[in-house]
Amino acid sequence: MTTCSPAPPSGPERAATRLAAASEAAPAPEADVVDAMPARRVVVTVAAVLVLLAVLRAPAMVHAGEGMRPGTTRALVLGVARPLARVTHPLRLDAPDRGLARAFGHRPGSSGVASELATAASQATANPAAAPHGASGPAGGPAPAAIVAPPRRPTAADPLRVLVTGDSLTETLGPAITNAVPGTVRVRTETRYGTGLARPDFFDWASRARAQLGEQHPELVIVAMGGNDGQGITRPDGTVLPAGTPAWAAEYQRRADVVMRIWTGSGQRRVLWLGLPPARSHRLDGYFHQLNTAAAAAATGVPGATYLDLTPWLSRGGAYSDYLSTADGRTVLARSRDGVHLTLDGARIAATHVLDTLRGVWPPGALRP
Amino acid sequence: MIFPTIEFAAFFAVTLALSWLLMPRPRLWKPFVLGASYFFYGYADARFVLLIVASTLLNQAAARAVHRYRDRRLLAAAVACDLGLLGWFKYYGFFALSVDRALADVGLPAPLPLLQVALPVGISFFTFQAISYVVDVYRGGTAPAPLLDFAVYEAFFPHLVAGPIVRASEFLPQLTSPRDPTRVPVARAALLILGGLAKKVVLADVIAVRLVDPVFDAPGQRSSGEIAAAVYGYAVQIYCDFSAYSDIAIGLALLLGFRFPDNFDRPYAARSLQEFWRRWHMTLSRWLRDHVYLPLGGNRRGRRRTHANLLITMTLGGLWHGASWNFVVWGALHGGALVVERQVRTWRARPDDSPAPVEVPAPVEVPAPVEVPRPRSPAAVPAVVPAAVPVAVAIAVPGDAPARPATVLPPPPALARLASPHPAVRRGALHRHRAAVAGGGGGARAWLARLAVFHFVCVTWVFFRAPDLATAGRLLSRLLTAPGPAPLVTAPVLAAIAAGLATAAVPRSWWTATRVRLARLPTAAQIPLLTLSIMIIYAVAGPGQVSPFIYFRF
Numbered sequence: 001m002t003t004c005s006p007a008p009p010s011g012p013e014r015a016a017t018r019l020a021a022a023s024e025a026a027p028a029p030e031a032d033v034v035d036a037m038p039a040r041r042v043v044v045t046v047a048a049v050l051v052l053l054a055v056l057r058a059p060a061m062v063h064a065g066e067g068m069r070p071g072t073t074r075a076l077v078l079g080v081a082r083p084l085a086r087v088t089h090p091l092r093l094d095a096p097d098r099g100l101a102r103a104f105g106h107r108p109g110s111s112g113v114a115s116e117l118a119t120a121a122s123q124a125t126a127n128p129a130a131a132p133h134g135a136s137g138p139a140g141g142p143a144p145a146a147i148v149a150p151p152r153r154p155t156a157a158d159p160l161r162v163l164v165t166g167d168s169l170t171e172t173l174g175p176a177i178t179n180a181v182p183g184t185v186r187v188r189t190e191t192r193y194g195t196g197l198a199r200p201d202f203f204d205w206a207s208r209a210r211a212q213l214g215e216q217h218p219e220l221v222i223v224a225m226g227g228n229d230g231q232g233i234t235r236p237d238g239t240v241l242p243a244g245t246p247a248w249a250a251e252y253q254r255r256a257d258v259v260m261r262i263w264t265g266s267g268q269r270r271v272l273w274l275g276l277p278p279a280r281s282h283r284l285d286g287y288f289h290q291l292n293t294a295a296a297a298a299a300t301g302v303p304g305a306t307y308l309d310l311t312p313w314l315s316r317g318g319a320y321s322d323y324l325s326t327a328d329g330r331t332v333l334a335r336s337r338d339g340v341h342l343t344l345d346g347a348r349i350a351a352t353h354v355l356d357t358l359r360g361v362w363p364p365g366a367l368r369p
Numbered sequence: 370m371i372f373p374t375i376e377f378a379a380f381f382a383v384t385l386a387l388s389w390l391l392m393p394r395p396r397l398w399k400p401f402v403l404g405a406s407y408f409f410y411g412y413a414d415a416r417f418v419l420l421i422v423a424s425t426l427l428n429q430a431a432a433r434a435v436h437r438y439r440d441r442r443l444l445a446a447a448v449a450c451d452l453g454l455l456g457w458f459k460y461y462g463f464f465a466l467s468v469d470r471a472l473a474d475v476g477l478p479a480p481l482p483l484l485q486v487a488l489p490v491g492i493s494f495f496t497f498q499a500i501s502y503v504v505d506v507y508r509g510g511t512a513p514a515p516l517l518d519f520a521v522y523e524a525f526f527p528h529l530v531a532g533p534i535v536r537a538s539e540f541l542p543q544l545t546s547p548r549d550p551t552r553v554p555v556a557r558a559a560l561l562i563l564g565g566l567a568k569k570v571v572l573a574d575v576i577a578v579r580l581v582d583p584v585f586d587a588p589g590q591r592s593s594g595e596i597a598a599a600v601y602g603y604a605v606q607i608y609c610d611f612s613a614y615s616d617i618a619i620g621l622a623l624l625l626g627f628r629f630p631d632n633f634d635r636p637y638a639a640r641s642l643q644e645f646w647r648r649w650h651m652t653l654s655r656w657l658r659d660h661v662y663l664p665l666g667g668n669r670r671g672r673r674r675t676h677a678n679l680l681i682t683m684t685l686g687g688l689w690h691g692a693s694w695n696f697v698v699w700g701a702l703h704g705g706a707l708v709v710e711r712q713v714r715t716w717r718a719r720p721d722d723s724p725a726p727v728e729v730p731a732p733v734e735v736p737a738p739v740e741v742p743r744p745r746s747p748a749a750v751p752a753v754v755p756a757a758v759p760v761a762v763a764i765a766v767p768g769d770a771p772a773r774p775a776t777v778l779p780p781p782p783a784l785a786r787l788a789s790p791h792p793a794v795r796r797g798a799l800h801r802h803r804a805a806v807a808g809g810g811g812g813a814r815a816w817l818a819r820l821a822v823f824h825f826v827c828v829t830w831v832f833f834r835a836p837d838l839a840t841a842g843r844l845l846s847r848l849l850t851a852p853g854p855a856p857l858v859t860a861p862v863l864a865a866i867a868a869g870l871a872t873a874a875v876p877r878s879w880w881t882a883t884r885v886r887l888a889r890l891p892t893a894a895q896i897p898l899l900t901l902s903i904m905i906i907y908a909v910a911g912p913g914q915v916s917p918f919i920y921f922r923f
Contacts, residue, residue, distance in 0.1 A: 031881050035888035036552035039389040042624060045555065045892055045899075047382050052900040060907070064375055077375055100908035175586030175836075186590065189583070322485035323466070331469055331479075333462060337488055344836045 057097050058085035066202035067194050070231050115200035116207065118236045120258045148267040148304045151219075153366045159186040160367075163218035166225035166274075168193050169341060173224050173274070176347035180355050182367055188216060196229035197255040209262040213269075221263045222354065224274040226295070227340050230287035243287055253294035257302060264304035271305040272357065273298075274350070277314035280339025285320065308357050310350050314342070324349060370412040372617050373566060380409065381621065384526075388625055392547045399517045399544070402525070409526040410491070417489040424454065425520045428499040432519070435507040444507045448500055455496045461486050463692030491530035493689060495523050497656055502537040504660060511537045518544045527622040531614045533632040534652040540627075548626025556888035559895075560880065561620030563902050565613035568872070570910040572865045573609035576602045580862045585834055588844040594855030596848045602862065603834050604827045605869030608636065611650070635873040637826070640818040642703065642710050645826060657686050672715075679711070680704035690833070695841065699832040706825060 037045070054061060062085050065077035088094050154160035162185055164174040174189025181187055190212065195203035205225075212218065233241045233251050241248040256273070263271045273295050276288040292309065299307035311318060314334065324334040326349055334346030342350060359367050370377045384405045391398040411418040431447030434440075456464075465481040472479060502519065505511040514522065514537070522540045584591045584599035591599075615632035622629050632652050639645035646654045662682040668675040680701065687700015828845070835841035887895065 031557070031884045031888070032554065034885050035554045035556040037555040037888075037892075039392070039550035039553050039626070041892055042553045042555050043386045043389060045896055046385055046624065048896045049899045049903070050378050050382050052896065053378075053903060056900065056904060057907070061375060073376055097904055097908065100904055101911070104908045104911070106908070106911045178587035179589055187587070189586070323483045331466065331473070331483065333466060333483075333485070335485065337485060339485075 054080070054084060055088055055093055058088045059094050060097065061085070063202065066199065115204040117197060117200040117205060117255050117258055120206070148270070151270070151362045151366070153363050154184040156183050159184050160220065161216065161218045162187045162220045162222060163190065163212060163216055164188070164222045164224070165190040165212065166192070166223050167195050167227050169224040169227050172342050172344050172347035173350060176344060176351035177222065177354055180348070180351040185367065194228055196225055196227070197252060197259065198229040198231055198233045201234070205259050206262060209259055213263070213265070218269060220270045220272065220358070222272045222274065223263070226276045226288065226291040229291055230284050244290065249290045249294045252291055253298045256295045256298035260298055260302040260305045264302055267303040269304060270361070271302070272354065273305060273307045274354070275307060275309045275311065277310055277342065278318070278320040280320050280335070284340065306357065306361070308354065310353060313349050313353055314346065327352060370409050372614070373570070376412070385624060389550055392550060392626065395544070395547060398547070399521055403517065403521050406521070406524040406526040406529060410524065410529055413490065420489050420492070421495060421524055424451070424495065424499055425523050428503050428523070429516050429519050431503050432506040432513045435503060436513045439507070444503065447503050451496050451500050455492060458486055458488055458492055460692045494532050494534055495529060497534050498537070499523055500660060501534070501656060505537050511541065514541045527618045527625070527627070528629060531618070532652055533615055533618065533629050534656050535629055539630060543627055550626070553626060554623055556884045558620040558623035559887065559899055560884055561616040561623070563899070563906070565616035565620065566903065567906050568609040568616070568869070569613035570906055572869045573606045573613065574910065575865045576606045576862060576869070579859065580857050581606055581834070583857060585836070585840070585844070588840060588847050591847065591851065591857070592853035592855050593848055593851045594853070595857045596844055596851065598855065598858045598862070598866070600827050600831060600848070602866050603830050604637070605866045607830065607833070608633070609869045637823050637870060638819060638873045639822050640815050642706050642822055642825065645822055653686065653689070657682050661685055676708040676711070679707045683707060694838055695832050695835060698838065699829050702829045702832065
């Protein structure tokens with residue numbers, strides 16, 4: 001751990017040193033002399049900084065781990081971070097980081113354990129009269145639309161407030177919809193990357209949805225999510241529902257119902273839930289089918305909620321395709337390289353049909369371009 | 370693997386320790402660091418490791434062959450293979466779709482299957498390094514390295530995915546002898562890494578999320594004020610994002626004992642577009658100069674040919690960034706402006722005003738690496754350039770510099786004296802040059818030039834950032850025609866833009882002073898200080914995720 005004098009350089013290095021000295025070429029000679037730490041101490045310093053960060057930011061590490069895809073890395077990170085956080089919290093070692101976050105105006109994130117998404121009983125199951133059972137269509141049961149307030153006619157001075165929100169799918173859908181709407185509509189996009197309904201421990205859509213209503217007062221919420229939900233769902237009691245099982249799909253439907261009801265506020269606002277387009281991966285595509293069925297079923301039971309299946313326009317005969325044709329017959333690259341997301345061109349195709357759907361709901365001419 | 374993640378932090382801590390442990394034994398160190406780099410690369414998608422291995426084997430075979438037979442056709446074949454790989458992975462879809470559309474317009478069927486080819490991260494960077502190696506060997510500037518050395522050079526993880534594009538002649542000599550384990554410039558590395566982290570998560574991401582993304586996504590709903598702010602904002606965002614990656618890469622390499630060339634040198638302080646390109650993505654600029662502009666003939670074949678060469682080089686440079694007409698337009702705009710600038714300079718030039726361009730033939734011998742000064746750059750890493758030619762470098766007119774040496778070329782007039790064989794003259798010239806740069810130099814005229822260059826660059830970034838040409842056009846027209854309130858232009862965003870621009874004004878001496886102060890602290894003080902700095906950076910950024918670096922896509 002001592003600053004031993006460097007061994008005499010040899011070969012090219014000696015030439016370099018000599019030349020550097022001769023021409024006073026070293027940019028900061030003093031700095032170069034002073035700033036020279038033995039490698040052993042460098043390793044120790046780097047390791048110490050990282051360990052300190054892990055200890056002082058254990059909750060952030062847990063959060064990062066929760067946001068990872070299921071797998072070894074996630075298990076490893078959480079395997080270290082969760083016990084660490086359990087130890088550091090009572091010792092108040094996480095206090096400095098929380099204080100810093102607060103100092104810069106960030107609210108501490110809500111803990112996913114208590115999420116409404118995980119705990120709230122679905123209105124659909126609590127009130128069987130309003131719930132369509134199984135795969136029965138919207139025709140069955142009392143028409144939920146009856147309690148929905150009729151949409152107002154927006155003007156340029158008082159435009160319709162639309163919020164496009166969800167996971168990374170909204171990254172292109174938001175701009176595409178924004179650019180497609182007439183001047184009487186004001187669209188905002190809020191993209192939350194890597195989120196979904198399966199993991200309120202990482203990001204709690206229920207509390208975020210409530211916050212959005214307070215902050216942005218949308219009249220219509222267009223939702224696109226599910227891209228990250230092809231994974232098991234952990235229930236509050238700790239049991240894991242493996243992805244693809246009927247219980248998993250039912251739980252997803254229940255959660256979709258909860259979050260839709262928050263956004264619609266028992267019919268005061270409208271929700272347009274966009275179905276996931278087919279995925280290139282067969283496994284993922286199977287999950288997406290189930291998620292779409294679940295979301296569609298949830299929407300039928302929520303007054304003001306509509307489910308829009310985009311598959312007819314975002315596929316070739318129902319099957320995944322990178323390239324699609326637009327309404328005017330041009331071929332465009334519609335899907336991004338990952339085989340899940342839409343390119344901007346693909347999102348534009350979707351936006352056309354989103355607008356068509358809305359024109360069917362709003363008074364004739366209200367959303368004319 | 371991405372730099373600011375837990376996975377990378379763990380990976381780097383282990384790699385750093387083992388690297389220094391094995392450093393005295395190159396036979397163990399080289400396979401180790403190669404394995405670590407492949408692990409780093411294959412972490413997201415293991416298939417792509419095969420690609421980089423294939424590229425390494427192919428280029429090594431080519432290097433040996435061109436060294437032995439000195440046959441231009443072999444070189445052409447190797448470069449064609451490299452460009453073929455790049456073309457297939459990066460441009461096939463764009464090309465096929467463009468052909469498809471063009472033929473559809475005249476009613477012909479599509480001849481090419483429309484495929485979506487996976488894009489291996491960093492392919493543009495490692496392919497360019499491989500090409501520069503083979504060309505260097507052909508030109509005699511570099512001897513063919515042992516396979517393992519070349520493999521490490523191509524895959525070394527700090528520069529693998531987003532540069533800097535390190536030359537073989539800069540990197541390979543560093544492999545021939547173990548790195549000095551007694552003198553690691555940890556304060557410089559820490560400043561580069563932390564500064565990069567701050568630029569990325571505090572400035573670039575804030576500007577992107579709060580201003581640039583909403584405006585570029587839907588310019589139709591934004592006012593002129595917001596669009597103007599977003600145009601400036603994007604200029605700052607892309608600088609803070611990309612230079613951050615380069616800084617972090619350079620800093621990580623320093624901790625491992627390696628020196629990379631600088632990649633950015635306060636580009637928005639440039640007084641001409643030519644100067645801008647010597648300060649922006651410097652390692653790409655010099656690659657394009659050495660491997661496109663000069664082989665095309667540089668400025669040696671008359672005025673028209675020079676102008677055409679500039680246009681071709683910059684347009685190809687644009688296309689390198691991605692398969693899209695936006696990048697082509699962006700590159701062509703820069704090429705066209707460089708032509709105009711050059712023409713104006715020729716008209717203005719008086720015979721005694723500036724030294725004539727000197728084209729220096731490439732030296733044949735392999736020069737020893739030498740540290741040369743990199744004036745003007747904050748926390749600069751000294752570039753390693755061949756000792757035989759640093760003098761020759763300085764007299765060449767920037768942009769037309771000789772093929773072999775040089776990283777960044779300072780402006781010519783003062784630098785002619787730097788080429789003097791007399792150390793005293795050289796030193797004086799260097800001091801004057803530094804003083805001129807530090808003082809801003811040139812008064813009102815220089816400032817006007819700076820503003821003009823900056824605004825031209827800002828406007829061209831619109832094409833770079835906009836999702837398509839139609840959006841870019843709409844943005845620029847609304848820039849002048851959409852009055853109204855600007856709710857997106859908030860104080861924090863303006864502060865971030867101002868801070869990003871101010872990084873160009875921080876005197877070099879401040880960096881040095883900070884570095885010395887940090888280095889003088891005992892380790893027991895350094896550790897908490899560095900930890901606290903990182904905590905503050907993340908506290909400012911908030912709990913959101915760090916978005917990927919822009920240059921990952923290229």
